[in-house]
Amino acid sequence: MKIKKAIIPAAGLGTRFLPATKAMPKEMLPIVDRPTIEYIVKEAVDSGIEDIIIVTGKGKRAIEDHFDYSFELEENLKRKGKYDLLDEIHKSSNVDIHYIRQKEAKGLGHAIWSARKFIGNEPFAVLLGDDIIKNETPCLRQLMDRFDEVEQSVIGVQQVPESETHRYGVISPLTEENKLYQVERFVEKPPQGTAPSNLAIIGRYLLTPQIFDFLAEQQIGAGGEIQLTDAIEKLNKVQKVYAYEFEGKRYDVGEKFDFIKTTVEFALQRDDLRDQLMDYLVELHQKDYRL
Structure with a gap:
């Protein structure tokens, strides 16, 4: 089944970037002259995603405004002959994006669960905004190609230093073929020195809709939040979940x-x-x- 929908969670408070994020969404902080979230949306579109839902929270209206059509701005640029800038802003407004608000900050798993009605009964992608990944073939497209092969959930992973594994969800691999791993266990933020590998989950997921059955349990995990990794671990017990070590340079903007x-x-x-x-x-x- 073709994957056409993607969820981009953007409801976090951005406390690491205070005071800048008191009035500005973290996702709108610019990398040179583009907001972070625009790189994430572009990866989804370049990978073939047709519908995107951004899960927002209070104070995130700037995200919606950024991807909206701005008549006054575009007319001003036309009058001044600034067609290069006009082309640039068209890249961020000609995308069909939907929005839903996460009413309580209960964690990533809850944010994904909030979009369940938009997804329906079909596989979908999740892209986290803290990771920008640059590669000729977009990271998400690589995962979609693996999904076509196995027709099961596929999680993006990369190797990280062992000293940093406690910051991530980490996989315990069973088998590996061409960087595609069958996974024994998924562990969310293992205590330092206890990680089963150095293959960390890096903000890209392709998931079957059965994940919502486990997210609906609203189980509290690490950090007192509903963790997506915990639901993936449960999903893996009833249907195989794979991990793919994708190609590309990852930039952590969190x-x-x-x-x-x-x-x-x-x-x-x-x-x-x-x-x-x-x-x-x-x-x-x-x-x-x-x-």
Whole structure:
């Protein structure tokens, strides 16, 4: 069955980026000149997703405005002949996006469960906004190709340092063929030193609709929240759930320093910014800001 729908959870409070996120959604913080969530939406669209539902919360109206049509802005750009900018904003407005509000911040699992009526009885994708993944073949498209092979849920994973496994959901693999793993167990944020592997779940999921049966239990897990990983572990006991070690560079934009690194790297990849930024970085390197 073709996967046509995707959920993007965007209801978090963004406390790591306070005070900036007091009035601005974390998902709207820009990487150079594009909000983070636009990279996530683009990956979904480039992978062949037709319908996207963004799960929002209080104070997230800016996300809806960003992907909406802005008549006044577009007419202003036309009058000034700024057609290059017009093309850029069209990329973020010509996407069919739906919205639902998560009324309580009960965790990722609850956010996914909130979109169950939109998904219905068909497989679907989940893309988390804290992970931007760059690759010629989009990460989600890679997972969709594996889904076509196994016709079961497929979770995106990458290797992380063992010292960081406690920050992630981690898999315990049974078998592996061409980076596709059959999984024995899924463990959410194992205590340091107890992880069954260094293969961490990285913000991309293809799930069968049976996952909603387990999310409906509203079981409280790590951090006092309803965890998606816990529901996946239960799903794996009744139907196989696979993990795929995808190709691509992952940028973690959920932490301040990683966000800064991502912004610098993305700017260096731009022809219009690279030389100026390189000169500036060399200049900074020659100064001592530790005084």
